[in-house]
Amino acid sequence: MLMEIINILFNNKQRSYIMKKKEFVKRFFIPLMLLAVLAFFVGCQDEMTVEPIDNGEPTTDQGALEKIVELDSSLTSFEANYNEDGLMDFLGKTEEEIYPFRVGHRMRLVSKNLNINIEDSLAFGTLTKTFEGVLFIAASYDPNASEPDTVIEKPFTSVITRNLIFKKIANTPFPLRNWILVAISLPEGGTQSPNIDMTKLTVFLPDGDTIVVESPNEYFLRRWDRWWRQIPVIGRGESVLLRVELFSAYEEEDFVTLTYGADRRGYHRAKKLFDLVSSTPVNDGFEKVYEQTFTTHQYPGHYHAVINAMPRQVIFDDATPVEAEAWGMPYFVRWW
Numbered sequence: 520m521l522m523e524i525i526n527i528l529f530n531n532k533q534r535s536y537i538m539k540k541k542e543f544v545k546r547f548f549i550p551l552m553l554l555a556v557l558a559f560f561v562g563c564q565d566e567m568t569v570e571p572i573d574n575g576e577p578t579t580d581q582g583a584l585e586k587i588v589e590l591d592s593s594l595t596s597f598e599a600n601y602n603e604d605g606l607m608d609f610l611g612k613t614e615e616e617i618y619p620f621r622v623g624h625r626m627r628l629v630s631k632n633l634n635i636n637i638e639d640s641l642a643f644g645t646l647t648k649t650f651e652g653v654l655f656i657a658a659s660y661d662p663n664a665s666e667p668d669t670v671i672e673k674p675f676t677s678v679i680t681r682n683l684i685f686k687k688i689a690n691t692p693f694p695l696r697n698w699i700l701v702a703i704s705l706p707e708g709g710t711q712s713p714n715i716d717m718t719k720l721t722v723f724l725p726d727g728d729t730i731v732v733e734s735p736n737e738y739f740l741r742r743w744d745r746w747w748r749q750i751p752v753i754g755r756g757e758s759v760l761l762r763v764e765l766f767s768a769y770e771e772e773d774f775v776t777l778t779y780g781a782d783r784r785g786y787h788r789a790k791k792l793f794d795l796v797s798s799t800p801v802n803d804g805f806e807k808v809y810e811q812t813f814t815t816h817q818y819p820g821h822y823h824a825v826i827n828a829m830p831r832q833v834i835f836d837d838a839t840p841v842e843a844e845a846w847g848m849p850y851f852v853r854w855w
Contacts (some may be wrong), residue, residue, distance in 0.1 A: 584693035592821035602626035642685040675841035679708035705735035712842035720765040819854035
């Protein structure tokens with residue numbers, strides 16, 4: 520009988536404890552849940568307003584756009600082909616009295632500036648690069664010489680410009696992740712000589728398409744949006760015909776060359792001399808047409824075909840200062 524009484528008292532105490540526990544949960548569960556939810560949202564708010572961690576990324580739109588330009592292979596491939604890194608054998612010969620056995624120039628980038636104008640979700644930029652160059656001419660003063668006996672060096676300064684269009688695709692605290700490059704113009708520049716001026720470039724692609732350029736800085740190649748033309752994609756071992764039209768103040772054949780195929784490290788660079796197709800006298804000079812074909816190599820990637828035009832006496836006279844104009848055409852060699 521005593522044990523039954525003890526069990527009853529124990530069970531009543533246990534039931535009382537359980538009832539108190541349930542009452543505690545009922546009283547404090549909802550406030551505790553509200554407190555937890557509030558803490559969660561406060562934490563999220565803190566994460567949304569936290570400043571970007573300094574991990575080397577640009578912190579401004581200007582810095583981000585400059586970084587995009589610096590990393591883009593379709594832009595950087597120009598410099599590797601514009602800088603011939605000294606004397607080069609050109610694939611073609613001349614029959615002049617003074618024979619330039621090898622001709623090339625070394626270009627050193629001394630300044631660059633990206634001028635940006637942001638309009639809502641688009642940014643328009645002008646990229647200007649200034650180069651200090653040296654034109655090297657390995658030649659002979661002897662018309663009967665079979666090898667060069669002198670190297671002439673001519674310093675000059677060249678300014679190259681191209682226009683860029685960026686599109687804003689996000690609005691994060693990290694500017695580099697908010698923008699992409701959607702269009703690039705062709706590069707154009709040189710010594711700003713009035714005596715030689717390229718006026719038109721026609722590119723005949725292997726698939727039958729034709730590109731006609733009369734103002735490189737106004738001709739855009741699209742990268743993303745359908746409103747811009749696409750960068751030419753060419754197969755390995757395929758040939759491209761280039762036709763250059765220019766004005767020259769001189770009757771003699773000009774020195775028009777094509778440098779192409781170099782990657783960012785300067786490997787696989789090649790050079791060819793354009794052939795004069797026609798020359799027509801005009802009031803103050805001559806309108807000339809030059810043509811040349813180049814064949815892509817086996818290495819896929821982004822490249823530039825760079826055309827340099829100089830009057831004849833720049834190469835064949837040791838005292839004539841450098842007058843030059845340069846245009847570039849980016850292209851991509853596919854791996855399939």
